[in-house]
Structures are given as C-alpha cells and as structure tokens.
Amino acid sequence: MYLRGKTAVIGLIVGLLLVISGCGGPEPQSAGGKPALIKVGMMPITDNLPFWVAEEKGYFTEEGLEVELVPFPSALERDSAFIAGQIDAGVGDLLAVAAMNNGGTPVRAVCVAQGAVPGENRFAILAAPRSGITSPEHLKNVPIALSLNTINEYITDSLLGARGLQPGEIDKTNIVKLPIRMDALLNGQVKAAALPDPFATLAEIKGARLVVDNTENTVAQTVVIVRKETLDTKLVGMQKLIRAYTRAVEDLQSDPLQYETLLTEKAKVPADVLSSNEHPLALHFSAPGLPDKDSLERTITWMKDHDLLQKELNYDDLVDGRVISK
Structure with a gap:
C-alpha cells in the first residue's frame, strides 16, 4: 500500500515537471523538425x-x-x-x-x-486641376472622394478638423478603389480627394493641387x-x-x-x-x-x-x- 502510494506521488511529481518544462520548451515545429x-x-x-x-x-x-x-x-x-x-x-x-x-x-x-514620426506614411487631401481650391477652408461643404468608415475617412476628419472645419462641414463621396478615385480627381469628376502615397504624389505630378497632408502631424x-x-x-x-x-x-x-x-x-x-x-x-x-x-x-x-x-x-x-x- 505504501509502495503504491509512493509510486503515485512520484508519478504526479514527474507529470508536473513535464508540464512546467513544456511551458518554457521549444515552439511547435512542422514536419521534419523545421x-x-x-x-x-x-x-x-x-x-x-x-x-x-x-x-x-x-x-x-x-x-x-x-x-x-x-x-x-x-x-x-x-x-x-x-x-x-x-x-x-x-x-x-x-x-x-x-x-x-x-x-x-x-x-x-x-x-x-x-x-x-511625421513624414512617414504620407496621406494627402488634393484638389482637382482647375478647381480653384487652394486651402482647407475652400473645402467647406465640398464633396471629398474617399473610402468611408476606413482610415481614409479618419485621417480626412482629423486633418480638416485641425484646420477649423466642423464635422457637419466635411462632405464626403464614397469611392473605394484608389485608381478610380485618383482618375475622378484628375478628370474633374470630383473637386477633391483623399489619397495615400504613392497615389497622392502621382496625382500631384499629373496636375492635382495639394491642399493639406500629414507631413507635420502623423495623425495615424x-x-x-x-x-x-x-x-x-x-x-x-x-x-x-x-x-x-x-x-x-x-x-x-x-x-x-x-x-x-x-x-x-x-x-x-x-x-x-x-x-x-x-x-x-x-x-x-x-x-x-x-x-x-x-x-x-x-x-x-x-x-x-x-x-x-x-x-x-x-x-x-x-x-x-x-x-x-x-
């Protein structure tokens, strides 16, 4: 009886040691030990x-x-x-x-x-060529093409809010796909659009005007x-x-x-x-x-x-x- 009890205790201790050692052991490996x-x-x-x-x-x-x-x-x-x-x-x-x-x-x-740090992950709000928009104040109640309920909208609200626009003054048009959004901007179908790089830089090269970006304040x-x-x-x-x-x-x-x-x-x-x-x-x-x-x-x-x-x-x-x- 004593021997069986002692064996059970030893078995329990060994089991606990295995569990403890397993917690600090190697991570799972795939077949072949990789x-x-x-x-x-x-x-x-x-x-x-x-x-x-x-x-x-x-x-x-x-x-x-x-x-x-x-x-x-x-x-x-x-x-x-x-x-x-x-x-x-x-x-x-x-x-x-x-x-x-x-x-x-x-x-x-x-x-x-x-x-x-500011200057990374550039995101910009740009105006269409010949739109006459040159500052954030000009975007009051002007539809801005972006992707709703995404980081695009969050950064747009943050950038324009910091420049004095109220939430009700920021109008938005939902254009999800970036190439289509940039083309709509360059073709004048929308007066303004929110674009990340490299689309923002490409739009500038093709004639869009930078209104505001996050190079001074990272935002997100x-x-x-x-x-x-x-x-x-x-x-x-x-x-x-x-x-x-x-x-x-x-x-x-x-x-x-x-x-x-x-x-x-x-x-x-x-x-x-x-x-x-x-x-x-x-x-x-x-x-x-x-x-x-x-x-x-x-x-x-x-x-x-x-x-x-x-x-x-x-x-x-x-x-x-x-x-x-x-």
Missing part, C-alpha cells in the same frame, strides 16, 4: 517594403524562420484571411485592429510600421498586426520575424529608393513617381516601437462616434508588447 511556418499577408503598399527587403536579403533564413509572404490585392481580402486564420501577420492600421477585435477575431498590434500609424493565437503559440518565431524586419529597416534608413525594383514590382509604385524630381516620393522608416496610446485612444473614440465599435476596447486589448520587448 520551424512552424509564419504567413504574412502582403498588400502592394510601401509600408511592406521591410518585409520584402528581409526576404530578398535572407534575413528570415538567418533567423532560422520559414516565412511565406502571401500577396493580397486589398485590405478587405487581407482582413478576411486574418479572420479565416489563413495568415499570422500583416501590416494594417489601428482601425483594422479594433474592427477585427470588435468582430470576434483576436489580433494585436505588435509594433509601428509607418508613422512613428500603420502597424504590424498579429493573430493573438500566433503570439501565444509562436512568440519566439514572431520575435525573430520582427528582428529580421528591423534589420531590413536599418538597411532602408540610408536610402529606401535604392530598392527601386521592389518598389515597382511589389509595392506597385509607378515609374513616374520614382523618377520625379519636382515631386519626389517621401519614404522613411523608423525602428519598430509600440503604437502611441493617445493616437489609439483617438482612433477608438472616432470609431465609437461613427458607430463602428460595439465592444469596449482599450490599449491593452489591441496592443501586445511581447514581440519587441526583448
């Missing part, structure tokens, strides 16, 4: 340039990672892949982070991609978004991913335009933009840091005011500091 695959959703935007550079220079391989960069034509398709569990990470905005959590898909922002940041499940099961892998990403950012800080082939083929930046001397593309990357709390709180407030959030969300619900804290 690291588990990390899939990163990639839209054709300049914000993603560090990931393409890291892939091209072999930084993922040097970190012992298996990374697949999965292309998506738009944020809608990328976010759908997040929701379906088809990708682990991607670059988006804080509105997307909040919206996915609001809809029941736990994701977190782990670091800033663009917008750590893009971030690296990761599924919470991925953070909980592949945290070391995500830390290595961002370490490789950071190395690529360091390469880009000297001259991002030297990666012209990647910008043209992957980010779809038009050749006219890359070759322009009168309107050079403003492109800069900062070392990854955590999103700004005040900026995130303003984003949440704006989404509530526009009936885009039903859940109560705060900074800790949307940001995870584990990836860049080590």
Whole structure:
C-alpha cells in the first residue's frame, strides 16, 4: 500500500515537471523538425517594403524562420484571411485592429510600421486641376472622394478638423478603389480627394493641387498586426520575424529608393513617381516601437462616434508588447 502510494506521488511529481518544462520548451515545429511556418499577408503598399527587403536579403533564413509572404490585392481580402486564420501577420492600421477585435477575431498590434514620426506614411487631401481650391477652408461643404468608415475617412476628419472645419462641414463621396478615385480627381469628376502615397504624389505630378497632408502631424500609424493565437503559440518565431524586419529597416534608413525594383514590382509604385524630381516620393522608416496610446485612444473614440465599435476596447486589448520587448 505504501509502495503504491509512493509510486503515485512520484508519478504526479514527474507529470508536473513535464508540464512546467513544456511551458518554457521549444515552439511547435512542422514536419521534419523545421520551424512552424509564419504567413504574412502582403498588400502592394510601401509600408511592406521591410518585409520584402528581409526576404530578398535572407534575413528570415538567418533567423532560422520559414516565412511565406502571401500577396493580397486589398485590405478587405487581407482582413478576411486574418479572420479565416489563413495568415499570422500583416501590416494594417489601428482601425483594422479594433474592427477585427470588435468582430470576434483576436489580433494585436505588435509594433509601428509607418508613422512613428511625421513624414512617414504620407496621406494627402488634393484638389482637382482647375478647381480653384487652394486651402482647407475652400473645402467647406465640398464633396471629398474617399473610402468611408476606413482610415481614409479618419485621417480626412482629423486633418480638416485641425484646420477649423466642423464635422457637419466635411462632405464626403464614397469611392473605394484608389485608381478610380485618383482618375475622378484628375478628370474633374470630383473637386477633391483623399489619397495615400504613392497615389497622392502621382496625382500631384499629373496636375492635382495639394491642399493639406500629414507631413507635420502623423495623425495615424500603420502597424504590424498579429493573430493573438500566433503570439501565444509562436512568440519566439514572431520575435525573430520582427528582428529580421528591423534589420531590413536599418538597411532602408540610408536610402529606401535604392530598392527601386521592389518598389515597382511589389509595392506597385509607378515609374513616374520614382523618377520625379519636382515631386519626389517621401519614404522613411523608423525602428519598430509600440503604437502611441493617445493616437489609439483617438482612433477608438472616432470609431465609437461613427458607430463602428460595439465592444469596449482599450490599449491593452489591441496592443501586445511581447514581440519587441526583448
């Protein structure tokens, strides 16, 4: 009886030791002992340039990672892949982070991609050629083409609100697709449009007039978004991913335009933009840091005011500091 009891106690202790050691053990691996695959959703935007550079220079391989960069034509398709569990990470905005959590898909922002300092992630409101619009005051009650309920609308409200326009004085026309929105602006179908780079710069090259942009005040940041499940099961892998990403950012800080082939083929930046001397593309990357709390709180407030959030969300619900804290 004593022996059986002692054996049971030993067995319990061994089991506990196995559980404890498992908590600090290696992350799950795929067949053949390789690291588990990390899939990163990639839209054709300049914000993603560090990931393409890291892939091209072999930084993922040097970190012992298996990374697949999965292309998506738009944020809608990328976010759908997040929701379906088809990708682990991607670059988006804080509105997307909040919206996915609001809809029941736990994701977190782990670091800033663009917008750590003014001059990154340029976004502009432009006037059509021959419209006569030259200042934000001229946009009072003038329809502005943008994509409603997105970061486009949030930045437009923020930029014009800072210049004295009241919410009821900011008129909006919904044109979702960026190329169609830019063409409508250049053709005079709309008098004003909100555009991110490189579309904003291309529109200027083709005759549109800059009214206001966010080069003096970032307004909104893009971030690296990761599924919470991925953070909980592949945290070391995500830390290595961002370490490789950071190395690529360091390469880009000297001259991002030297990666012209990647910008043209992957980010779809038009050749006219890359070759322009009168309107050079403003492109800069900062070392990854955590999103700004005040900026995130303003984003949440704006989404509530526009009936885009039903859940109560705060900074800790949307940001995870584990990836860049080590």
